[in-house]
Amino acid sequence: MLRIENVSFAYDDVPVLENIDLRIQRREHVAIIGESGCGKSTLLKIIYGLMDLEQGEVFWEDEPILGPAYNLVPGAPFIKYLSQDFDLMPFITVRENISQYLSVFYPKELEERTAELLEMIELADFADKKVKTLSGGQQQRVALARVLAQKPEILLLDEPFGHIDNFLKNSLRRNIFSYLKENGITCIIATHDYQDVLPFTDRIFVLRDRKIMVKGKPMELYKNPKELYIASLFGEANSISIDVLKSYANTKRRIIVYAHEFRVSETSGIPVTVKKSYPMGSHFLTEGVMEDGETIFFNAPTELSADKELFLNVSLETINQRIQTNRIT
Template structure:
């Protein structure tokens, strides 16, 4: 188990993290989310032991992970960190980069293990290619294989898909996280992209203004966001008065509504005029001007600018957002 207790950190006396607490069981996956500069990377570096917290302690399986003020060599056995720099040997091949981190084994076992990791990162055909001839995205994938080759018990991934082509990301994400679950590897992924973690993480931790804003099971974090900031990490969202959506509702409370949760209605709902239109492939994203605010909504219908629409939302979604004080 990973235990993070009251971790605080500052750069040049400017607070970055304050009083961070959480636990993560063996084999679970935590998504660390938030906008750029919120402290995601800093938190991972502290957990790895590369940065010294100003206060607090970190334990992995009951043993303390010490910072650079307490130990000469950062890190702890079984804990591996993949930063946004990949630490590869540019003049050797992909296979040689991976195998250099494998324990001594027979050539046959070594080849089998390298091929297994090349499959995970979808680069079997690049085994003999020198790293210097790879794209940045391909190098990032080799960096993933390199840390997996070290058989981590706890894996810390800092924006692991940031340089990878969109058309490869989905396949790679499935491969990687399926592998981690099969091997029982505990994982923290720092990301600003919910697609990296929503289908795969067990829980999510959102950082904002130096503190933990929310820490919930990942689907609960999505379904019942604490506020508009949390919701915006998962997609386009609005904050809407229930009274405006349902005229018969006797409340002025407001709820979060994702753009895709609106449906076009004939009579009831919020009246709006389409003022912007963004083709998204499978659907359109629209910006509508309502009486007191602008709203983002999605539809498969091809609407012209200036079209008057009525936007509705199901009572099930309203009730879900009102649970646990998620209405405002």
């Protein structure tokens, strides 16, 4: 088990993390999500052992993870950290970068492992290219294979797909997270992309204002977000008063409704005037204004013209589900 106990951290007296307590099981995959600058990368560096702590401790099983004040070479040997800086050797080939940490005393195993990792990152055709000739996204994939070649007990991923083309991301995610599960590698990913999270992680920790705001299973947090901030990490969302959604309701408590949960009607519902439509491929994200002047975002199957007046509805099932969730105020 990885234990992060009462960890606080500051840069030049500016607090970044406060009283962080986490327990992560062996083989578990977890995500740390939150807006840019909330401390995700800092927390990964602390777990790896790149930072000295004035408050708190980090343990893997019973072994403390200590910072550079205690280790000549910072970083725990049983953890590998893939940061947003790739740390590759640019003047040697992709194959050589990946196989660098494999034993030359077992040439057949070295060749097989290197080939396996090249296939996983979908760069077999680039095996003999020098790394300096690759794109940023290709270099990021090489860096990922390079850390996996070392068979870590824990893998820390900091925005691991940030430089990779969209058409490759989905297959790479499936390849990599399947590989980690099959090999029993504990994984902690810091990301702002919910597509890294929902299909592939066991739990989520949401960071905000230097603290863990909430934690839970991905689909539970997605379906029952306790605050608008949490919902916004998964997609476009709105905070709506219940008496606006249902005119007979005698309460102004607010619940969260995702843009895709609205249904457009020509006859009844919440009166909305369209301001702008944004094409999203399978639908149009539409910005509208309610009668009280509040902005609302909803999905529509077709483009809607500006100033068009229409109505929006939300299913009673969705409303009841959100009412049972802790509401925002």
